[in-house]
Amino acid sequence: MRLRRCHHLLVELDQEARFDVASLLSGGDGLVRSARWLAYAAHLTAPVEVSLEHLAVLQAVPRDTWVTREAMAAQGEVVDELLARGLLVNDGEAHADWRSRDQGARDVAWWPPALIAHAHGGWGDVDIQARNESGLMLSSQQMVDAFGPAPAADHRRVPAQTPVPLSAPRHSDFDVLLAARRTCRNFDGDAVLGREAFATMMRRVWGAVGTRELAPGAVAVKKTSPAGGGLHAVEAYVLVQRVEGLAPGLYHYLAMEHSLEPMRLCSAAEAADWAHRFVAGQDWFNNVPVMVVMTARFDRLFWKYRRHTKAWRVLHLDVGHLSQTMYLSATELGLGCFVTAAINDRAVETALDLPPLREGPIALVGFGPRSDRITTMELDSVVPVTPAHPD
Ligand SMILES: Cc1cc2nc3c(=O)[nH]c(=O)nc-3n(C[C@H](O)[C@H](O)[C@H](O)COP(=O)(O)O)c2cc1C
Numbered sequence: 001m002r003l004r005r006c007h008h009l010l011v012e013l014d015q016e017a018r019f020d021v022a023s024l025l026s027g028g029d030g031l032v033r034s035a036r037w038l039a040y041a042a043h044l045t046a047p048v049e050v051s052l053e054h055l056a057v058l059q060a061v062p063r064d065t066w067v068t069r070e071a072m073a074a075q076g077e078v079v080d081e082l083l084a085r086g087l088l089v090n091d092g093e094a095h096a097d098w099r100s101r102d103q104g105a106r107d108v109a110w111w112p113p114a115l116i117a118h119a120h121g122g123w124g125d126v127d128i129q130a131r132n133e134s135g136l137m138l139s140s141q142q143m144v145d146a147f148g149p150a151p152a153a154d155h156r157r158v159p160a161q162t163p164v165p166l167s168a169p170r171h172s173d174f175d176v177l178l179a180a181r182r183t184c185r186n187f188d189g190d191a192v193l194g195r196e197a198f199a200t201m202m203r204r205v206w207g208a209v210g211t212r213e214l215a216p217g218a219v220a221v222k223k224t225s226p227a228g229g230g231l232h233a234v235e236a237y238v239l240v241q242r243v244e245g246l247a248p249g250l251y252h253y254l255a256m257e258h259s260l261e262p263m264r265l266c267s268a269a270e271a272a273d274w275a276h277r278f279v280a281g282q283d284w285f286n287n288v289p290v291m292v293v294m295t296a297r298f299d300r301l302f303w304k305y306r307r308h309t310k311a312w313r314v315l316h317l318d319v320g321h322l323s324q325t326m327y328l329s330a331t332e333l334g335l336g337c338f339v340t341a342a343i344n345d346r347a348v349e350t351a352l353d354l355p356p357l358r359e360g361p362i363a364l365v366g367f368g369p370r371s372d373r374i375t376t377m378e379l380d381s382v383v384p385v386t387p388a389h390p391d
Contacts, residue, residue: 002066003083003090005058006098007106008042010116011050040116041087042357043101045346047120048085053078061088104357109302114312118298118360122345127281165388181327184336185376189287191369195244197333198290199258201367204329205322206236206292208255223255225321228314233301234294234322235359237263237352239278241271242289242368250274250351253292264351277347278364279340284376288338288366292326293348294319299358319362326365336370339363 013035020032037055038047050058057078061067069090072079082088089095089102105115131137138146169175209222212230220230227234236253238260240246249265266274272286278293279285296315305311323339330337341363348354348361374380 001069001090001092003061003069003072003079003088004066005061005063006041006043006087006089006102007063008110008112008115009058009087010040010112011055012038012040012047014038014047039087040120042105042110042112042115042119043089043098044086045120045122045124048087050085050087054082054087057082058087066091101356104355108299108358109306109308110298110357111307111309111311114309115357118312119357122349122360123280123342124344124346125277126342126344128342129281129283131281163388168389169387177328177331181331182378182380183338184370185284185338185378186371186374187285187288187336187366188369188371191289192242192244193289193335193368195246197335198243198246200333201290201326201329201335202236202238202253203258205326206253206255207258208232211256221255223322225318225325227318227321228311229301229304231301231304232318233297233315234318234362235297237293237295239271239274239291239293240289241268241275241287241291274347274351277344278351279366280342280344282340282342285338285340285366288336289368291364291366293343293352293361293364294322295348295352295354295359295361297359316362323363323365326367330367335367337365337367339365 014037015033015035017031017033019030020028021030023032024030037050037052039050039054039058040047057072057075060075061072061079061082069079079088083090083095086095086098089098091099105119110118128137144150204224207223209224211222212220214220214230221227221232222230223232232255236255238251238253240248240251242248246260247262247265248268248271250263251260252263253260275286275288275291276283278291285291296319298315301311301315302308305314327337327339343361343364345361348364349356352361354360
């Protein structure tokens with residue numbers, strides 16, 4: 001058996017209070033507050049507690065060349081402990097998944113802190129509705145009671161200064177569209193989305209408008225939203241539940257030719273199950289006719305922005321722009337829509353068979369006909385804010 005150290009490892013000195021049975025049994029409050037080392041590896045999804053002895057062995061094991069277990073005999077059982085925790089990776093079958101994820105981290109020019117945040121920030125199997133029902137989510141009132149009032153909505157930086165009022169804004173149909181935009185949490189669970197409305201949404205939001213070859217092997221893409229580096233490294237995957245002319249299932253949108261690659265066709269019940277898991281059990285979104293998962297192709301953006309401190313941020317901004325274009329397009333078509341980042345990343349990765357750490361989900365949007373009854377809260381009625389302007 002040969003082994004090597006995983007490629008990326010960040011170590012944190014953690015001192016958050018944590019549950020401890022021994023503390024309870026000895027009459028304490030059940031919490032332990034001592035400092036401990038936590039190692040965050042890019043190919044793992046949870047941190048691993050380590051000792052200084054573990055860290056010394058990790059430093060001694062090469063990262064880029066394989067060594068035999070015998071060559072590390074002097075390090076004794078600590079090597080086996082690190083292998084069991086995944087911080088050392090071997091070339092055997094049992095470590096195939098870890099190796100494949102670690103290879104993704106090696107091949108793509110990630111900035112290490114972003115890589116760790118991405119790898120460890122994903123969700124596996126969260127169910128928000130179930131948490132709500134078991135009382136695990138705090139209401140706004142409970143948050144205020146526990147943490148005091150939220151920092152003010154009306155944020156002043158120089159309260160001693162008199163603000164300069166701006167002139168009255170102009171109004172056009174665009175303002176009517178902007179004012180009508182809102183997040184829908186009440187879809188018509190029986191409605192089928194018409195094929196033209198669906199095609200219009202896909203083309204307007206994710207379709208490529210044009211391309212320009214910047215150099216042989218480097219093609220910039222133009223869409224209706226801006227994108228960092230002109231690369232448009234965000235992909236759109238469609239989960240169809242009820243669209244005229246399309247079987248339920250998962251599809252990949254081809255931005256260049258405005259068509260769908262069928263990936264996994266399935267029954268309506270299976271599509272509903274994916275929808276439920278993708279949005280982490282947010283019941284108010286489940287029955288939307290169409291969801292679009294937006295994934296980031298890290299390998300494409302980081303090809304240009306190599307180990308760049310801003311590149312991961314750029315991908316989130318790209319997805320945000322696409323989301324707003326989606327909101328406005330849906331509003332113009334009279335459809336309800338939403339965006340959520342509260343997604344079960346692992347369920348999405350598995351369903352779409354995404355290459356680990358080369359491409360990953362960032363957010364999910366959905367759109368379709370609204371229900372005529374509001375049962376889950378929307379920000380439809382608000383207290384109007386009257387701007388101060390002189391004329
Ligand atoms: C990045 C992002 C993530 C969001 N995630 C959720 C979510 O998980 N669940 C949800 O019900 N709404 C979600 N929303 C919708 C917001 O709650 C909503 O935009 C906000 O309440 C304002 O309402 P409006 O969009 O109607 O103006 C999200 C919005 C954004 C921009």
